Amino acid sequence: MQAERKNRLLRLLSDQVCQVRRDVILARYTSFRIGGPADIFVEPHSLAELQAVVGLVRTEGLPLFILGGGSNLLVSDAGIRGVVVKLGKGFNYSRWSESGADRTERRVRVGAGRSLGRFVREAVAKGYAGVTFAEGIPGSVGGGLLMNAGAFGGELSQVVEMIRGVDRAARVVCLSAEQLGFGYRRTALPSDFIVAEIGFRLYPQEPARLGSAMRRAQTRRHTSQPHGSPNAGSVFKNPPGAYAGRLIELAGLKGARCGKARVSEQHANFILNTGGARAAEVKRLMEHVQRTVWAAHQVWLEPELRLVGDWEQGRGGPGLAAHASEEGP
Template sequence: MRGRLTSNAPLAPLVWFKSGGNAQWLFEPKDVADLTDFLAALDPAVPVMALGLGSNMIVRDGGVPGVVVRLGKPFAKVAAIDATTLTCGGGASGILVSSTARDAGITGVEFLRSIPGTVGGFVRMNGGAYGRDTSEILIDCDVVLRSGQRTTLTVDRLGYTYRHSTLPEGCVVVSATFRGHPGEPAAIQAEMDRIAAAREASQPLRSKTGGSTFKNPDGHKAWQLVDQAGCRGLRRGDAQVSEKHTNFLLNLGSATSAEIEQLGEDVRAKVQAHSGIELEWEIQRVGVMK
């Protein structure tokens, strides 16, 4: 092991909500070989979870048992390999991917500019925004399975649906190949600017939040259902439904993860009572309750 292994590691500083308990173990591998060796030697009974930027996640107050794998700078590189194709590390941000694509004259991945996460999360959750999804641009991904085996999975093997994939439990996405189309850097930048302005105008970007909380049901927008159910500004302790965008939950200061999650359940109940529609969580809720 050449990376860093930390016991009882606080996760709250690493996630956007700034709440939640500790990881039993936090492993930050030095490179892919370090990760494969570590997982191969790890007791198969120990659970493993990958952590990106922690933007779309509630870490429960009791913490996360087993090992949390966090991919750092060695996994955050992006490069154009031809006129339409990018190879991206699993820890690379959407901003880095879209900016590299712009510089290489590759269009079609601008939507990643608006998703506050990493390539590994995009691949696992079929991340998307502004009418585009990861499944539309992904060619394949390299993953390290829980066993420590490294393998390549093509997009057709990932069972993609809306914000869901069939990636094996406990695997870590270490890289992905995206394909766009030839484009003009100036036009690509203009689209990125449009997306950034739209996010700034509609989302509480400078708050402690987790991004979009609920999936959009077929034929509906989650935020409209939440708003129509009278949940705008609804609070539980220091957890609040955003008044700017009602599909965002906020930590106003010292909210616990339990308060944030229970507020989400309050919203689900109110929407069910008002419209008869059951909202599904989009935010990942991990760990154990305290």
């Protein structure tokens, strides 16, 4: 974005939103600790501020990207053009309704900016089950909703009741769970729809059983997934009837490297930033994994990791996202 236009947009947004900055390095906001600058970085703290941002950005004809908790994401070394929105403190809440006399269920409205892990711990502390599978999944509740986060047989789609958000016309829209088009690690929401709040319906469970379920989830994650090096979670989706990590391991790719990016030796479906890795290195390593697994198993791995940003200024575009190369199917 040209400096003159960037400064003009900065002034316009500053009249609507209290926190607006330019040229913010996104690496500090991603779990991978990778990513270049955002032209404009905005943190709205209310639904009204969010609507104002969307309306102004659409009027100006600029791209808009919503940054959640920063997990499950690979931001280009060149960064993201246009406006990046990260929901502020006004979207970090949980509002619990009164349960019925029989305590058969309880509803809770959760701000999209709230940590998914914090919400899980709150639910367990209040004696409600339904989300213990998500213990240890990084990121925000809103980001988890968009990718239908899940683990160990559970998914958020099983407990989501409704959402509230802002559409491309800056209107506040409420949608039921049935309208979200949940699938494996996805929803059918338009990419420009901004989730602001999620409504969940949970059910009570004995504290001893809840505590046991939490400990099992924590133990499984601790023993099976890498810790210590920045990463973005699972890199590839599990193909039907198989596990991506197992296919990668059988292809002999544990420990494979590209620059400072390395396939984890503990769980092969994780790529680690061993210190100063670039997005281009992670992307090339992902492509190498895809080609090698295809050659070994005739299975093309589809990324779960989202590639975002200005890849034309980096090395190569995000063409690996859903399509095989000439060596694939």
